[in-house]
Amino acid sequence: VKVAVLMERRPNEKRVAMVPAVADKLAKLGCTISMLSGAGLGSKLPDDAYKGVEIAGTEQHLLADADIVLSVQPPTADDIRLMRKGSILLSFIYPHKEPELTRLLRDQQITCFAMEQVPRISRAQAMDALSSQAALAGYYAALLGATQLSRILPMMTTAVGSIRPARCLVMGLGVAGLQALATARRLGAITEGYDVRPETKEQAESLGAKFVDTGVDARGEGGYARELTQEEKDKIAAVVTKHIQQADIVITTAAIPGRPSPKLISKQQVDGMKLGAVIIDLAAEGGGNCEYSVPGETISQGQITIAAPLNVPSMLAEHASELYAKNLLNLLQLFVSDGEIKPDWDDEVLAKTLLTHNGEIKPAAVKTALE
Numbered sequence: 001v002k003v004a005v006l007m008e009r010r011p012n013e014k015r016v017a018m019v020p021a022v023a024d025k026l027a028k029l030g031c032t033i034s035m036l037s038g039a040g041l042g043s044k045l046p047d048d049a050y051k052g053v054e055i056a057g058t059e060q061h062l063l064a065d066a067d068i069v070l071s072v073q074p075p076t077a078d079d080i081r082l083m084r085k086g087s088i089l090l091s092f093i094y095p096h097k098e099p100e101l102t103r104l105l106r107d108q109q110i111t112c113f114a115m116e117q118v119p120r121i122s123r124a125q126a127m128d129a130l131s132s133q134a135a136l137a138g139y140y141a142a143l144l145g146a147t148q149l150s151r152i153l154p155m156m157t158t159a160v161g162s163i164r165p166a167r168c169l170v171m172g173l174g175v176a177g178l179q180a181l182a183t184a185r186r187l188g189a190i191t192e193g194y195d196v197r198p199e200t201k202e203q204a205e206s207l208g209a210k211f212v213d214t215g216v217d218a219r220g221e222g223g224y225a226r227e228l229t230q231e232e233k234d235k236i237a238a239v240v241t242k243h244i245q246q247a248d249i250v251i252t253t254a255a256i257p258g259r260p261s262p263k264l265i266s267k268q269q270v271d272g273m274k275l276g277a278v279i280i281d282l283a284a285e286g287g288g289n290c291e292y293s294v295p296g297e298t299i300s301q302g303q304i305t306i307a308a309p310l311n312v313p314s315m316l317a318e319h320a321s322e323l324y325a326k327n328l329l330n331l332l333q334l335f336v337s338d339g340e341i342k343p344d345w346d347d348e349v350l351a352k353t354l355l356t357h358n359g360e361i362k363p364a365a366v367k368t369a370l371e
């Protein structure tokens with residue numbers, strides 16, 4: 001089985017879909033791997049770190065006879081055109097953001113597994129790239145918050161008196177939010193968490209955080225949150241505003257699949273925050289959770305700093321690539337063994353992750369939206 005690893009072409013993308021340890025494991029499954037020179041450099045992996053991996057001279061050579069193609073970001077249209085009909089692609093795609101590329105994958109008869117579609121079930125945890133990347137982003141959000149602040153996080157007793165610990169509020173307690181809470185707590189902050197899924201109360205408390213209970217239950221499908229009604233939003237604001245305004249750091253991570261990020265912090269709420277407070281908005285990809293957020297930028301609004309960084313996992317490319325490559329390996333193991341590709345199309349994980357196959361867009365909702 002020939003596996004090609006793409007060179008990431010998008011600006012600010014430092015991750016790569018293959019790391020040496022995973023290349024060794026794929027070789028044991030009967031795969032030969034090739035990549036372009038320098039594809040791993042953003043993740044501090046020079047060509048010679050990849051033992052046994054062939055370095056292809058051009059994209060044409062890389063892709064012409066590849067059976068399986070691995071990528072982090074959606075490939076370029078040129079790369080897709082170079083891929084063999086019937087070959088298999090594993091990559092993040094986000095079809096609603098990439099309708100043209102999705103149609104091209106369909107038309108080129110590529111079998112594409114979209115990594116963001118891996119179902120959130122126990123058996124697929126080791127393949128869940130959204131979770132592995134979100135965990136890193138959550139950790140980093142707490143560090144970004146700490147370094148933007150002109151105060152320290154822990155309590156400190158000095159010869160001239162004690163410094164009180166900083167307060168950190170995390171809004172949205174999914175994978176990223178819980179890591180942010182854990183990290184802020186390790187740095188010594190007093191932590192508080194808030195979410196619209198009541199089961200997150202226990203999870204926040206197990207990390208030493210206080211749960212801000214608004215009494216709103218917006219559990220939606222598959223463990224995700226649903227959109228809120230205006231009445232629910234008002235009820236939440238009545239409780240949460242005080243906590244936002246007492247915080248030194250607010251980290252927001254709230255996403256609703258396939259929809260713009262909900263606005264959890266209004267301009268008015270920001271204007272009432274402590275001077276010097278910092279908001280780290282991890283939902284910038286979906287437009288942000290704060291009304292002031294400018295995706296990709298750090299702005300000052302009066303004395304408040306609002307950072308809405310894009311592609312935070314890429315800032316931790318070494319570990320992000322390592323975890324992502326392992327997620328890919330675990331998915332590949334479902335259908336590659338003894339040098340052969342044998343997918344079981346009835347397997348729930350493969351069926352749900354499949355985006356295009358045999359000239360068709362598979363998920364009904366995506367098909368309706370794009371055709």
Ligand code: NAD
Pocket residue numbers: 119120121122124125128130131134171172173174175176177194195196197222223224225226228253254255256257262264
């Ligand atoms: P996400 O990135 O989709 O959203 C982050 C959080 O924001 C979620 O907790 C969500 O409830 C919250 N949120 C949405 N709207 C909000 C609002 N208006 N106010 C406050 N919070 C709001 O979440 P995620 O990290 O991808 O995880 C989503 C769910 O999937 C969680 O239930 C998680 O436990 C579950 N999960 C399960 C598995 C598995 O079983 N394999 C793996 C990963 C995640």
